Amino acid sequence: MTKYLIKRTISSIISLFLFLTFMFFVMQIMIPTDFTTQFSLILNRQQREQLKQELGIDRPLWERYLDWANRLLRGSLGTSFYGYPVVNELKRLIPKTLLIFLSGTTASFFFGQWLGKKAAWKGPGWFSNLTTFASITLYTSFPPLLAFLLTYFLGRRVNLFRAMFRGNALQRLDRLLWARASLQPEQVMTYMMLTTATVLGFLTLVNWSRKRRREPTLPLWQQLLFFVLGTLGIWFLFGFGRLALDILQLSILPILVFTLLSFGETMLIMRTSMQDTLQEYYITTAEAKGLPEKTIRDKHAARNALFPVLSRLVISIPYLLTGMVIVEDVLHWPGMSQALFESMYNQDVPVVMGALVIVGIVCTVTRLVLDILYAYLDPRIRYTTRSLEAI
Amino acid sequence: METATTQKSSTEALQQEKSRRLRTPFWRTFRQDWEVFARNKMAVAGLIVILVFAILAIAHPILRATIWQSDIYSPITGFDIDAAPHPSPPSLTHLLGTDGMGRDVLSMLLAATTPSFIVGVTAAAITAMVGTSVGVLSAYYRGPIDTVFTHISDAVILVPAPLFMVIVGIRFNDLGPAPLGAIYGILAGAGGAAVVMRSHALKVISQPFVSAARVAGGGNWHIMFKHVLPHMWPMTALYMMLAVTNAVIADAFISFGGFSRTYLNWGTMIYSSLVYAEYLTTGFDWHVLLPPGLALSLFAAAFYFVSRGLHKVADPRLRAR
Numbered sequence: 001m002t003k004y005l006i007k008r009t010i011s012s013i014i015s016l017f018l019f020l021t022f023m024f025f026v027m028q029i030m031i032p033t034d035f036t037t038q039f040s041l042i043l044n045r046q047q048r049e050q051l052k053q054e055l056g057i058d059r060p061l062w063e064r065y066l067d068w069a070n071r072l073l074r075g076s077l078g079t080s081f082y083g084y085p086v087v088n089e090l091k092r093l094i095p096k097t098l099l100i101f102l103s104g105t106t107a108s109f110f111f112g113q114w115l116g117k118k119a120a121w122k123g124p125g126w127f128s129n130l131t132t133f134a135s136i137t138l139y140t141s142f143p144p145l146l147a148f149l150l151t152y153f154l155g156r157r158v159n160l161f162r163a164m165f166r167g168n169a170l171q172r173l174d175r176l177l178w179a180r181a182s183l184q185p186e187q188v189m190t191y192m193m194l195t196t197a198t199v200l201g202f203l204t205l206v207n208w209s210r211k212r213r214r215e216p217t218l219p220l221w222q223q224l225l226f227f228v229l230g231t232l233g234i235w236f237l238f239g240f241g242r243l244a245l246d247i248l249q250l251s252i253l254p255i256l257v258f259t260l261l262s263f264g265e266t267m268l269i270m271r272t273s274m275q276d277t278l279q280e281y282y283i284t285t286a287e288a289k290g291l292p293e294k295t296i297r298d299k300h301a302a303r304n305a306l307f308p309v310l311s312r313l314v315i316s317i318p319y320l321l322t323g324m325v326i327v328e329d330v331l332h333w334p335g336m337s338q339a340l341f342e343s344m345y346n347q348d349v350p351v352v353m354g355a356l357v358i359v360g361i362v363c364t365v366t367r368l369v370l371d372i373l374y375a376y377l378d379p380r381i382r383y384t385t386r387s388l389e390a391i
Numbered sequence: 392m393e394t395a396t397t398q399k400s401s402t403e404a405l406q407q408e409k410s411r412r413l414r415t416p417f418w419r420t421f422r423q424d425w426e427v428f429a430r431n432k433m434a435v436a437g438l439i440v441i442l443v444f445a446i447l448a449i450a451h452p453i454l455r456a457t458i459w460q461s462d463i464y465s466p467i468t469g470f471d472i473d474a475a476p477h478p479s480p481p482s483l484t485h486l487l488g489t490d491g492m493g494r495d496v497l498s499m500l501l502a503a504t505t506p507s508f509i510v511g512v513t514a515a516a517i518t519a520m521v522g523t524s525v526g527v528l529s530a531y532y533r534g535p536i537d538t539v540f541t542h543i544s545d546a547v548i549l550v551p552a553p554l555f556m557v558i559v560g561i562r563f564n565d566l567g568p569a570p571l572g573a574i575y576g577i578l579a580g581a582g583g584a585a586v587v588m589r590s591h592a593l594k595v596i597s598q599p600f601v602s603a604a605r606v607a608g609g610g611n612w613h614i615m616f617k618h619v620l621p622h623m624w625p626m627t628a629l630y631m632m633l634a635v636t637n638a639v640i641a642d643a644f645i646s647f648g649g650f651s652r653t654y655l656n657w658g659t660m661i662y663s664s665l666v667y668a669e670y671l672t673t674g675f676d677w678h679v680l681l682p683p684g685l686a687l688s689l690f691a692a693a694f695y696f697v698s699r700g701l702h703k704v705a706d707p708r709l710r711a712r
Contacts, residue, residue, distance in 0.1 A: 011541075011542065011545070014542055015542050015545035015546045016546075016549065019546040022547075023550065026558060027558070139695070140640075140688045140691035140692040140695055141687070141688045142661065142684055142687045142688065143640070143644075144644070144647050145661050145684045148665065272699070272702065314548075315586070318549050322554050323551075323553050325553065326553075341557065344554070344557070359549075359551060360549055363549050364549070
């Protein structure tokens with residue numbers, strides 16, 4: 001297991017570096033003119049040359065690449081062409097994107113796999129037809145249009161959420177509340193994610209230890225109650241409960257839109273995979289043994305059917321993370337993907353590469369975590385030292 | 392004399408039998424495959440929808456040549472002065488109304504079908520070629536080739552498709568539908584498709600008939616082409632269909648960003664409709680915004696359903712029971 005983990009880590013770091021190199025050259029070669037010629041038309045030739053020298057874009061491409069790689073390996077992301085350090089900018093942006101991305105992906109994963117499981121288990125009927133139709137509609141519709149329509153109807157027609165049509169979404173936070181607070185929204189978001197992860201980890205630990213002692217796990221409603229109360233309790237205990245709730249109220253629409261955009265695929269894959277699994281002989285065997293239906297469904301079928309869903313999720317994470325730009329653009333949420341696209345239009349190469357480093361790291365880490373989970377769920381993997389898709 | 396003729400006729404019969412045998416397996420497998428495919432009603436419906444789109448694509452130039460007055464119904468510069476003010480609601484002369492610039496929505500919708508087909512077909516073909524060859528090669532040779540290809544495809548998986556396609560759209564803003572589909576195909580083929588193809592090829596290669604072929608003296612290329620590839624095609628077809636769905640949406644995404652201006656597609660229509668909505672006080676004109684969105688969904692969904700049908704064909708376990 002340790003050997004497998006080390007091998008996987010090394011090979012994913014190599015892939016990450018390959019990806020960053022590729023994107024660096026794509027950015028440099030694809031963008032037709034350089035920063036100075038496009039954005040400083042008022043400068044004369046001499047000033048322009050000087051600016052080029054200052055920004056370091058007068059040197060040949062390979063020299064720039066080596067310089068950039070050298071700095072990256074020493075942990076520096078460089079400074080933007082507009083003069084600010086990239087790290088500070090990213091620190092401001094990452095929590096906003098991750099809040100939507102992580103909660104949306106988790107929600108869509110669990111909701112999608114639950115629906116797919118149910119639909120396949122119940123077989124043909126109105127439930128299966130309805131959920132499949134809804135998922136296919138969500139999966140094949142054009143994401144920007146769908147995001148726009150959802151925002152339009154949920155945010156403007158049904159006045160459930162604070163609609164965000166113009167300007168910066170975060171300006172709609174409760175001003176009085178935030179004027180008195182000493183924390184910034186980004187900090188609160190980071191704390192929110194950390195505490196939620198802690199509570200979830202604690203729950204997993206409890207479940208695991210109960211399983212270890214052969215006791216039945218807690219019922220779902222108790223777990224949910226514990227999760228909600230625990231998270232809220234920690235928030236209020238540390239004194240940022242009101243602020244967190246304010247942010248949550250604002251971010252619920254982006255999370256909802258993102259979940260709806262990404263859950264169709266999960267549901268469809270889970271449904272087909274579950275249908276395939278239900279054909280297996282071991283399901284018939286389990287039925288013949290007279291096991292309760294719930295055990296067959298959740299332990300024998302769903303656990304095996306989950307593999308294709310997980311491997312698909314891994315492949316689509318980069319797409320989802322940068323596809324966030326759709327949600328962020330429509331809802332004016334000032335996140336990282338939007339900044340990534342904006343700095344690409346501005347030809348601000350250091351910021352783009354910095355954001356891509358973050359995207360790459362998030363994807364690689366998620367992939368590694370899922371690989372470990374996979375190896376834990378499926379012992380065959382541990383001996384083949386291959387990534388998840390191999391089975 | 393007599394024996395000679397019978398001998399001759401018997402050799403002829405033998406040859407006929409031989410050629411029949413050579414011919415039948417393909418048709419039989421095709422018919423069997425079709426039976427499995429046709430059992431899935433939605434897949435057949437998807438095929439029919441694709442056919443309807445193809446007919447619409449062919450119908451557009453014919454309609455413009457016969458019923459529709461060519462300059463009024465031009466999908467790019469058309470303007471109907473009788474239907475003013477624009478955007479006008481659906482009427483008898485303009486079945487889906489006109490958009491903010493006075494162009495007939497139905498005509499635009501039909502004109503956008505051909506580019507979508509071209510993007511989809513090129514993307515599918517390139518995805519299949521790149522994905523299958525990379526997958527089969529790395530599964531067959533293993534060793535260093537496998538390591539190199541696996542790392543490359545792992546890196547390509549990390550490339551964010553929306554960003555990459557927008558960069559391509561900015562750099563080559565005069566790119567036609569076919570090269571765009573090809574670029575998307577390379578990206579999808581070297582990334583996700585190659586990984587799945589590799590694992591499928593590994594399963595095929597571990598079967599005894601491949602070792603048997605090797606023992607019988609078959610060369611590497613012979614085994615790959617004659618023994619491995621025929622078992623890959625249903626999986627390849629499945630990925631081709633998925634590539635069509637994704638490529639058409641990616642193409643629309645570039646146009647939606649406002650970057651690809653050389654040809655009309657559904658993404659452009661949605662984009663321009665939303666842009667005009669910013670300047671209109673009357674709210675959104677749904678008859679302009681929704682048809683391209685619906686057409687795009689239907690087009691993508693049709694290919695998705697066909698891919699579901701092919702999945703049943705591709706996986707023999709599902710077929711048996």
